[in-house]
Amino acid sequence: MEMNIYAYKCKKCGHVQYPYRTICRNCHKNEHNEFDIVPLPKSGKLLTYTNLYTLPPDFEVVTLGLGIVELEDGNKITGQLNIDKPKIGMKVKGKVEVVRRDEYNEYMGMIFYPA
Amino acid sequence: MAIDLEKILRPIDSPIPEFPPKLMTLAGGEEMVIRQVGREEIPDLLPHVAPLMHVERDFYNIVASRVYAELLGFYTHRVQDEYVLVAQIDGELAAIVNGRRVSAEVGMSYHTLALRRGLRVGAHAFAAKMEYHIDILKQKEVLIVAESPIGFRRWMIEYKLEKRFDIPHELGGVPSWALTSELYDKARSSLVVGRRPVPEHLLAKAKAGITAPSDPPTPPIDLLAATRSLGDSTATALIEQRNKLGGS
Amino acid sequence: MREVYVAGIGITSFTRLEYPLIEIAAYPALMALRDSSLDKIDHLYVANMGAGRLNHQTGLASAVVDNLSLTPAGADGIENGPASGASAIKQGFLAVASGMHDVVMVIGAEKMREVNNLEATEFVATLTHPLAEYIYGVTLPSLAGMFTRLYMEKYGVTSRHLAMVAVKNHANAMLNPFAHLHEPITIEGILDSPEAATNNPFVADPLRFFDCCPVSDGAACLILTSAEVARKCGRPMVRLAGVGQATDTHAVHDRKDPTELLAVREAARQSFAMAKLKPTDVNVAELHDAFTILEIAESEEVGFFPKGQGHIALEKGLTKLGGQLPINTSGGLKAKGHPVGATGVGQAHEIVQQLRGEADKRQVKNAKIGFTCNFGGFGNNVVCLTFVREN
Ligand SMILES: CC(C)(COP(=O)(O)OP(=O)(O)OC[C@H]1O[C@@H](n2cnc3c(N)ncnc32)[C@H](O)[C@@H]1OP(=O)(O)O)[C@@H](O)C(=O)NCCC(=O)NCCS
Ligand SMILES: [Zn+2]
Numbered sequence: 001m002e003m004n005i006y007a008y009k010c011k012k013c014g015h016v017q018y019p020y021r022t023i024c025r026n027c028h029k030n031e032h033n034e035f036d037i038v039p040l041p042k043s044g045k046l047l048t049y050t051n052l053y054t055l056p057p058d059f060e061v062v063t064l065g066l067g068i069v070e071l072e073d074g075n076k077i078t079g080q081l082n083i084d085k086p087k088i089g090m091k092v093k094g095k096v097e098v099v100r101r102d103e104y105n106e107y108m109g110m111i112f113y114p115a
Numbered sequence: 116m117a118i119d120l121e122k123i124l125r126p127i128d129s130p131i132p133e134f135p136p137k138l139m140t141l142a143g144g145e146e147m148v149i150r151q152v153g154r155e156e157i158p159d160l161l162p163h164v165a166p167l168m169h170v171e172r173d174f175y176n177i178v179a180s181r182v183y184a185e186l187l188g189f190y191t192h193r194v195q196d197e198y199v200l201v202a203q204i205d206g207e208l209a210a211i212v213n214g215r216r217v218s219a220e221v222g223m224s225y226h227t228l229a230l231r232r233g234l235r236v237g238a239h240a241f242a243a244k245m246e247y248h249i250d251i252l253k254q255k256e257v258l259i260v261a262e263s264p265i266g267f268r269r270w271m272i273e274y275k276l277e278k279r280f281d282i283p284h285e286l287g288g289v290p291s292w293a294l295t296s297e298l299y300d301k302a303r304s305s306l307v308v309g310r311r312p313v314p315e316h317l318l319a320k321a322k323a324g325i326t327a328p329s330d331p332p333t334p335p336i337d338l339l340a341a342t343r344s345l346g347d348s349t350a351t352a353l354i355e356q357r358n359k360l361g362g363s
Numbered sequence: 364m365r366e367v368y369v370a371g372i373g374i375t376s377f378t379r380l381e382y383p384l385i386e387i388a389a390y391p392a393l394m395a396l397r398d399s400s401l402d403k404i405d406h407l408y409v410a411n412m413g414a415g416r417l418n419h420q421t422g423l424a425s426a427v428v429d430n431l432s433l434t435p436a437g438a439d440g441i442e443n444g445p446a447s448g449a450s451a452i453k454q455g456f457l458a459v460a461s462g463m464h465d466v467v468m469v470i471g472a473e474k475m476r477e478v479n480n481l482e483a484t485e486f487v488a489t490l491t492h493p494l495a496e497y498i499y500g501v502t503l504p505s506l507a508g509m510f511t512r513l514y515m516e517k518y519g520v521t522s523r524h525l526a527m528v529a530v531k532n533h534a535n536a537m538l539n540p541f542a543h544l545h546e547p548i549t550i551e552g553i554l555d556s557p558e559a560a561t562n563n564p565f566v567a568d569p570l571r572f573f574d575c576c577p578v579s580d581g582a583a584c585l586i587l588t589s590a591e592v593a594r595k596c597g598r599p600m601v602r603l604a605g606v607g608q609a610t611d612t613h614a615v616h617d618r619k620d621p622t623e624l625l626a627v628r629e630a631a632r633q634s635f636a637m638a639k640l641k642p643t644d645v646n647v648a649e650l651h652d653a654f655t656i657l658e659i660a661e662s663e664e665v666g667f668f669p670k671g672q673g674h675i676a677l678e679k680g681l682t683k684l685g686g687q688l689p690i691n692t693s694g695g696l697k698a699k700g701h702p703v704g705a706t707g708v709g710q711a712h713e714i715v716q717q718l719r720g721e722a723d724k725r726q727v728k729n730a731k732i733g734f735t736c737n738f739g740g741f742g743n744n745v746v747c748l749t750f751v752r753e754n
Contacts, residue, residue, distance in 0.1 A: 018495070018617075019492060019494055019495040019613075019614055019617075020494075047513065047616075047621070048509040048510070048512045048513040048516075048621065049509060049512065050505050050508030050509045050511075050512060050567045050568055050569075050570075051508075051565065051567065051568045052500065052502065052504065052505040052508065052566075052567045053273075053564065053565050053566055053567065053568075054480075054481060054484060054502070054504060054566050054567070055481075055500060055502075056481065056484070056485040056488060056500055056502065057481045057482060057485060058485075059500055062273055062275060064500050064505075066499060066500065066501060066505050066508075066509065067509065068509055068615070068616040068621065076616040076617065077495070077616060078495055078496050078499060078501060078614065078615070078616045079499060080499050080500070088512070088513070088516055099498055099499050099500070100498050100499070100500060107498040109498055109499055139556075139557075139558040139561075140551065140552055140556035140557070140558050140559075140562075141552055141558070141562060142546070142548045142549070142552040142553045142562040142563060142573065143546055143547050143548050143549060143552050144548075144549035144551050144552045144556075145552075172379070172381070233544060233546045234546060234562070235561065235562055235563075235564075235572070238561055238564075239558070239561060242561070304560070305560060305561060305564070308557065308558045308560075308561045309557075309558065310557060
């Protein structure tokens with residue numbers, strides 16, 4: 001089964017938001033849980049990125065690529081990068097994979113590869 | 116008779132090439148010279164190491180105590196094939212690194228003691244030590260351990276050191292990590308820094324004498340040392356407090 | 364609303380302090396009480412971000428009010444990330460302005476060096492979005508790195524500009540006995556020399572070591588009072604004339620244009636509006652340069668320079684000591700240090716010193732109007748303060 005990162009589509013105004021908010025950022029309708037869950041697209045273009053060298057102590061790698069990607073539907077997402085030479089504006093494609101582990105848990109998130 | 120015993124106790128050092136001095140510019144624009152020192156200069160180093168044995172932060176106490184012992188061991192011929200490099204800024208002692216040649220192929224890194232903080236002097240000195248083992252002694256690998264979490268991060272993870280956990284390191288018998296010549300080649304751009312030859316006047320200044328560090332790490336001010344020592348089985352808090360009250 | 368004055372100030376060195384957090388917080392309070400010759404207060408606010416997690420100490424305000432023997436004065440703790448300090452000042456302002464209290468003490472205190480630097484940055488990273496940022500390994504330096512890259516692309520800011528901020532702020536810190544870093548650095552040493560890459564390695568590229576603030580301990584204190592009390596205290600009259608605060612999206616990627624710091628813009632606008640002043644009136648400012656790029660970006664967003672021109676102003680030397688609008692005379696977070704919860708109060712401390720004419724070698728001549736920007740999260744909660752010297 002292909003895994004996804006989900007966004008939240010407002011039942012009142014159709015606005016898609018990611019990450020989750022209790023109240024829609026667009027129409028501010030104050031009713032609870034009036035959202036449809038929709039998968040975020042996985043392709044997009046790289047808006048900006050960094051290579052982090054001072055990682056949180058639980059990471060066992062030397063550096064970590066991180067970036068913000070503008071997805072096909074216009075939503076933006078932060079993710080890890082598995083890209084040798086990232087460039088602003090390049091096309092990327094994401095996969096939902098394990099992005100962090102602690103003793104008991106694995107956390108899934110988006111990792112981007114060159115498209 | 117005594118002389119004969121000394122003969123047995125004293126190891127015979129292998130002839131090894133010397134570390135050619137090098138020069139680097141620090142963040143503040145100062146020039147730092149890294150060079151090898153012989154036994155005759157050890158007495159000039161010891162007085163600057165001793166006070167750090169009481170600096171209970173960043174593992175200075177344990178590192179300085181061990182470095183002191185290693186320098187003494189070198190001076191009195193009780194360590195086989197040890198070498199000592201020093202970093203000096205305008206004569207002033209900025210760092211001491213040392214290690215040992217285990218065999219033609221393997222080196223053992225001992226300590227990196229920075230007496231000046233904040234300018235990444237330690238990183239430069241550590242790099243020089245690695246260069247000595249791999250490029251100058253032409254060894255295949257250097258065995259390393261870290262005594263502090265930051266050191267661990269910096270050396271083990273930054274350079275992707277290989278595990279040699281079957282080999283106990285000479286520092287405390289803990290599992291070793293290895294910087295191999297292949298890893299070293301990969302990290303060459305960040306590890307091998309500095310320039311040669313060192314201009315004559317700078318080298319002369321460095322050799323003219325090792326002067327005291329101007330701003331060495333100092334023991335923390337601990338107003339509550341006496342109180343705390345009640346719950347401190349090692350009593351170092353009290354000893355330290357006594358040192359400070361003694362006006363050191 | 365009543366007018367609110369700063370009647371007393373105090374500060375510790377921002378460095379590594381090896382005594383308990385409660386005493387770190389109490390020391391500048393003692394200095395401020397002496398400075399104002401007051402010995403009683405109506406209320407205490409203590410700003411702090413990490414005591415519960417880093418120092419195993421909750422309820423810091425109650426602990427500090429007792430340590431200072433100021434009970435039964437009311438005491439509240441304020442946690443608002445790295446903007447806790449200015450948030451607490453804002454609470455103090457409201458308490459005095461409303462007429463509820465005449466004398467309010469505001470302390471910002473933090474002890475981060477209890478843990479090593481990696482754990483400290485990990486702790487600060489808990490303020491990022493838990494699911495959309497934190498799990499990926501996002502930390503504040505990484506958000507700043509991504510922000511910098513985009514800023515460079517868009518406005519032509521270069522590593523040289525960033526280095527100029529660092530060199531300027533390190534130089535200012537040399538004149539500040541309370542600063543964490545007393546190392547003069549040069550462009551040659553951190554950018555141009557063959558060893559620069561080792562002297563100044565990447566932290567979150569394009570940001571390097573000397574583009575980041577250090578991890579510090581420290582505390583600062585301000586005593587806010589009504590005009591009547593302030594006059595009795597007899598210190599130069601510095602009025603807290605403008606307070607502004609605004610927020611932005613929690614996750615940085617969620618902003619329409621991630622190079623725009625809308626919360627900074629709005630908080631500054633409110634602060635100037637309340638003070639009935641313009642950005643061009645300011646003589647000296649403390650901006651939240653946790654990363655060098657932020658000094659440049661904030662100098663634009665608060666209105667000192669047009670968007671995209673901050674680095675040009677820097678190049679021209681306008682923001683140096685002796686320039687037209689000196690920024691971060693204390694050394695800024697970059698070199699004075701950044702004990703997160705204390706920083707906002709520390710910034711105000713510097714401005715009050717400047718406006719009183721007590722900043723010694725870093726004194727900006729005839730400084731009458733000062734400004735601070737305390738930036739929480741990665742720009743998602745910002746408090747700006749405007750101070751005016753009277754008489
Ligand atoms: C830049 C950073 C990674 C450096 O950490 P580090 O390499 O572990 O530094 P060290 O502990 O080895 O520092 C050794 C010395 O270098 C100096 N130093 C540390 N950080 C420095 C910096 N950013 N700039 C200049 N000098 C610095 C200090 O003098 C320090 O000595 P001290 O321990 O007596 O204070 C770390 O300071 C950092 O992560 N900063 C960002 C903190 C942050 O995100 N804060 C929240 C922002 S809102
Ligand atoms: Zn809606």
